[in-house]
Amino acid sequence: MATSSRVINNIALSTETTDSTNKLVFWNFFVAFAAFALALPMGAYQVLERSGMFPALENALVYYSSTSTHGVLMAYVLSTYFIMGFGYHTAVHSLKQKLFSLKFAWTGFWISTIGVVLAAIPLLTGNASILYTFYPPEFAHPVFYIGAAMLIVGSWFWCVVMVVSTVQWKKANPGKPVPLIMYGTVLNALLWLWTSMGVASEVVFQLIPTSLGLADTLDPGLSRVLFSETLHGIVYFWLFPAYLVMYTILPKEVGGKLFSDEMARVAFVMLFIFSVPIGMHHLYMDPMVAAGWKLLHMIGTFMVAVPTLITGFTIIATMEIAGRLRGGKGLFGWLKTLDYQNPIVLASTLSLLMLTVGGWGGVINAAYSLDALIHNTQWIPGHFHLIYGGTTVIMYFAAAYWIWPKITGHQLFSKKLAILQLWLWFIGMWVTTMPWHYLGLIGQPRRVDTLQAYQQAEELLRSWDFSMLIMNFGALTLLISGLLFIYILFMTSRQPAVNEAEREVSYAVAIHPPLQVPKVLNSLAFWNWAMLIYLATSYGYPVLQFWFIGTPESAPWGY
Amino acid sequence: MAIHIDPLERKWIIMIAAIVLLTWVLIIYYAAVQNVHPPSNVEVIDSSRLHLASGVGGGEFMEDNLGVHRDPDGLLVVTMVAARYGFYPQHIEVPVNTPVRFRIASFDVLHGIMIPFSNMNTMVVPGYIAEVNTSFTKLGDFPLICDEYCGLGHAYMYGMIKIVPKDEFKLIAGVN
Ligand SMILES: [Cu+2]
Numbered sequence A: 001m002a003t004s005s006r007v008i009n010n011i012a013l014s015t016e017t018t019d020s021t022n023k024l025v026f027w028n029f030f031v032a033f034a035a036f037a038l039a040l041p042m043g044a045y046q047v048l049e050r051s052g053m054f055p056a057l058e059n060a061l062v063y064y065s066s067t068s069t070h071g072v073l074m075a076y077v078l079s080t081y082f083i084m085g086f087g088y089h090t091a092v093h094s095l096k097q098k099l100f101s102l103k104f105a106w107t108g109f110w111i112s113t114i115g116v117v118l119a120a121i122p123l124l125t126g127n128a129s130i131l132y133t134f135y136p137p138e139f140a141h142p143v144f145y146i147g148a149a150m151l152i153v154g155s156w157f158w159c160v161v162m163v164v165s166t167v168q169w170k171k172a173n174p175g176k177p178v179p180l181i182m183y184g185t186v187l188n189a190l191l192w193l194w195t196s197m198g199v200a201s202e203v204v205f206q207l208i209p210t211s212l213g214l215a216d217t218l219d220p221g222l223s224r225v226l227f228s229e230t231l232h233g234i235v236y237f238w239l240f241p242a243y244l245v246m247y248t249i250l251p252k253e254v255g256g257k258l259f260s261d262e263m264a265r266v267a268f269v270m271l272f273i274f275s276v277p278i279g280m281h282h283l284y285m286d287p288m289v290a291a292g293w294k295l296l297h298m299i300g301t302f303m304v305a306v307p308t309l310i311t312g313f314t315i316i317a318t319m320e321i322a323g324r325l326r327g328g329k330g331l332f333g334w335l336k337t338l339d340y341q342n343p344i345v346l347a348s349t350l351s352l353l354m355l356t357v358g359g360w361g362g363v364i365n366a367a368y369s370l371d372a373l374i375h376n377t378q379w380i381p382g383h384f385h386l387i388y389g390g391t392t393v394i395m396y397f398a399a400a401y402w403i404w405p406k407i408t409g410h411q412l413f414s415k416k417l418a419i420l421q422l423w424l425w426f427i428g429m430w431v432t433t434m435p436w437h438y439l440g441l442i443g444q445p446r447r448v449d450t451l452q453a454y455q456q457a458e459e460l461l462r463s464w465d466f467s468m469l470i471m472n473f474g475a476l477t478l479l480i481s482g483l484l485f486i487y488i489l490f491m492t493s494r495q496p497a498v499n500e501a502e503r504e505v506s507y508a509v510a511i512h513p514p515l516q517v518p519k520v521l522n523s524l525a526f527w528n529w530a531m532l533i534y535l536a537t538s539y540g541y542p543v544l545q546f547w548f549i550g551t552p553e554s555a556p557w558g559y
Numbered sequence B: 001m002a003i004h005i006d007p008l009e010r011k012w013i014i015m016i017a018a019i020v021l022l023t024w025v026l027i028i029y030y031a032a033v034q035n036v037h038p039p040s041n042v043e044v045i046d047s048s049r050l051h052l053a054s055g056v057g058g059g060e061f062m063e064d065n066l067g068v069h070r071d072p073d074g075l076l077v078v079t080m081v082a083a084r085y086g087f088y089p090q091h092i093e094v095p096v097n098t099p100v101r102f103r104i105a106s107f108d109v110l111h112g113i114m115i116p117f118s119n120m121n122t123m124v125v126p127g128y129i130a131e132v133n134t135s136f137t138k139l140g141d142f143p144l145i146c147d148e149y150c151g152l153g154h155a156y157m158y159g160m161i162k163i164v165p166k167d168e169f170k171l172i173a174g175v176n
């Protein structure tokens, strides 16, 4: 029995299956990176505008329209489409079977894409300048909310395809562990279903009816609580595929094996369960949630440290083993032997460095008693650009370099340029976000188009000048790096064909590949029940309270 | 069925557990014993009728009642309205190292309020009264900055607070 289940599952996929999947993956990635290309220069513009050094650029209308668009495209479009594309690719190649339904997947793609186009119209024309968090009672044009709802609903089709495909595989392979990368992917799909419920109910039951005039008033306190149910989980939705690349693609690229498959699964289930029911750390400074609930969410928030630090250990151990196999000696000598000319190896290393610093910043945000110092200061954009824009998106780049030749059949345009691009992104991220963290500590608020207005606080204003100068260089470096990324992908389509061997997709195996794993580490149902109970406990009362505390509701306002 | 855990990894997990536990203990200690809590009073008010004496929470935020005053227990209370694009009253003065309670309500949309180099920071959500208890340790003039986007003029929304030595402080507004 032991030997038979050790045999690697090498059923070949039909060309038809791989071709149709590649097309689906390609178009999902296409939308993701098109959104990125559009949002990138907006980010650079915002930094230059805000710095106050280019008076000709200053314009509140353009600034807030641009900030809203940048946020929506980067946080919702780039991430969701990348994750969907990567998930489809993963499902087919790790399960070695067709997707549950290609038609269903394309239906979701079109619903989301029409939604994105709809939302983009008010955003770009300045009719939805309410930032990517769209907190009421300020209101955008109703088309913005309808578009946003469609983007979310379309992404649920992807979730269904991931879950049903996995369940089909489990039925066909009773008792066998779901391939590691797919187990992470399907947990991420479930995580997204759970966590998107908050924003979806806010948009469908509050924002769309009020913006259309079907409801006269709404409770902005309820909106914020619902949104918080999405706002933290979504970060792990974005981060999950970045971790999956490190766990299941990096070990091979770095020339070794994954340190531990089982601990990876432990980390995945913990990421799932501790990412959603804890979102109220975003509401520490809000008056409509009582202290005890905030404390409860603080406890769960810090649990996220466990899977994060397990991941750090497993990935670094994996790299160390590879480094020693390559002849590295001494405590840190193995670091020198790794192949940093490989985009996956380089990006993972840089990503972990950004995660380390960004994670410590997150501890401050999560701390019940310290948050007051940095809440809604420039520290916050500094933090999430480092964690999402840095740690996560750099892995999206590396994954794209890895996957592009496989799905398009063309050689990667230039590995050297790709390496340069990753370094520039890394440097640009530090030079942008370190001044932002510091500015937050010395009292600069986020979400302002100009800082010249605080004239009565002359001394404070001047204390921000130096950091404001530095961030311009960071933003320009990021702009160059991002454009380079698009250029490399574009030029790849004009390259000669790769040989078939290079189009093979395979994932890393662990040093001790498990023949079986405890049922709980292979289960979906158990974790869904756990999530339901945990969510009901942590969000039940804080949501239900709005039906009996008797808040006088707010009428919608423009901006 | 047990899973295979490397001995080194086991040690690492124990360390992680210790770090998380220590963080919990510290935060819960300061919350329970030192009473360090974020603003969480859950008190409703009719934001559209702040100027009227009637209605939910009525009267407290009427124009005549805004400003710094002492409550019956002798505690300094700052009553403020946040409305696009300013905090009212626009200038306030409070003594250093003295407990101060802020009570703030929004007249329109979502706002925030923070004072640099202090732990005075809260969201001001329409329909709710934001209450912050703090005391200031640094003398000088500081801006009260709106720290949540509230519309196109958001960057212009701020007031000023002067922290003065205890013996220089005089209550200007009426005493309640
Ligand atoms: Cu969060």
Ligand SMILES: [Cu+2]
Binding pocket: B111, B112, B146, B147, B148, B149, B150, B151, B154, B155, B157
């Ligand atoms: Cu504001």
